[in-house]
Amino acid sequence: MIKFEKVVKRYNDKDQPAVDELDLHIGKGEICMLVGPSGCGKTTTMKMINKLIKATSGKIYIDGQDIEKVDPIKLRLDIGYVIQDTGLFPHMTIAENIATVPQEKGWDRNKIRNRVDELLELMDLDPENFRDKKPKDLSGGQKQRVGVARALAADPPIMLMDEPFGALDPITRGKLQDEFLRIQEKIGKTIVFVTHDIDEALKMGDKIVVMRDGKVVQFGSPTEILSEPADDFVSELIGGNSNLKMMKLMKCKDIMREIPYVEATTTTEQALKVIKESDVNNLLVTEHGQKLLGYVSIGMLYRNENKIVGDFVRPIGETATPKTTLQDVLSDMFALGRKTIFVSGMKGRVDGIVTMDDLLKAVRDDDQTS
């Protein structure tokens, strides 16, 4: 989708280039995080995509087209742009702000009005309430939401985001990050996201580009960056607790194990046989292969000889979803005082199980490879 080929940017002939022979490929629908210390060239890299900064040499392609040949105005109208200070126009209402690009594109009034309302709703801002407000009447978080809505207005395939959540307090920032990830699931934009916060990069990114002195130090998925930092610079950037950070990235669906089903009428002996053949210590119990009654554990089976499992089945209780992070599962386990937790993506169904051992193993495995 976006491709850099040996791109160089020099602000000054004598100085070291801000971006040095950069090669980069950003796939369609990916969030690509550019991360690194100030002056590493990440913002310059991003701004070369919409030609706010002109590359000194090298080529940048969007969808195979050399952007040098595209008129900058036309190029920018199809690329959403969000910056840290929001850059909202203070003299215009929220609706007018969001309508900026659609207006430039010559949409008709009704279409613009509907689009503005749709975006405000997407951003969790009540259109009735916010449409006619001015930016100064909004909180920092609300302004940033409007900033994102404005960038999305004409439904551009690409979004450039320059530390969009950088000026917000940690709680609002976390909330907006979660919201944005949820929205991205729906809209699937190709996003280039600049940040200096490695935790934000790990949380938001499909791919992470770690930059230093205008060069790419490492390019990879968050798990790759965490488990195999390319050098000391990257390790230092990640900081300590990389195992704990890994737990934030990995989801239940990555490590959960499937559990066999048995009928409620199964005898204890038969159930024990099933459980020993599997690699788990629990069985799910169903009625007529349809309704989920609950579970039995290996311990319960030993204590209840010569019975059918339906007699002592226990309800499932609290579950995690396949998308719950390992960190949250661990904290649920502590809260519930249990060593196992069932994973359920839908009510009345269990997809698998995660145990404390699974968690330890998941983290330890990655530890050994580093």
Add this chain to the structure above:
Amino acid sequence: MKTLEFAIERWETILGLTIDHFEIVLTAMVISITMGVLVGIMITYNKTAAKIVLNIANVMMTIPSLALFSILIPLLGIGRAPAIAGLVLYTQLPIIRNVYTGIMNIEPSIIESARGMGLKKSKIMFKVKLPLAFPVIMTGVRTATVMGIGLGAIAAYIGAGGLGQYIFQGINRGNDKMILIGAIMVSVITVVIDRGLAFVQKRFEI
């Protein structure tokens, strides 16, 4: 009280001169504002040009008004033309300077986001920069207009007419009442116009 009676007796003359005065200043200000805003906008695109233009406008203001009007006589003769030209030159600085600083002081992030979204240079100027700089520009326009009305009185010296004429005649004849009436009328116009402009400025404030 005698002054008031004096004024009432000669109200037609005074009104005529007031209208004259108003016309001269108005013409000068329309030209001055148009020129000043255009020049002010143009120099925001070029730092060197800005420096040169602002310096010239600055020097212009340091020339004594009487001298400036006199210099214009050989070029434009006497009467309204040199008076208006003098007023225009004299009132350029506050307008150009405020247009320039008003635009240059807009938060860079606002301009950056406008550029990033794909607005053309002219669109950014008319949709973003000028509306945001408007309060500052209006302050410059008000300063210039107030200056212009006051200076308009001196323009009578080169035969432009207006209230200055009444004041000069008063001085020549040793008639305090005429001086007083002329001065009061200049002040009245100044206050009325300034209030009016302040109202416009308020209406369009963000």
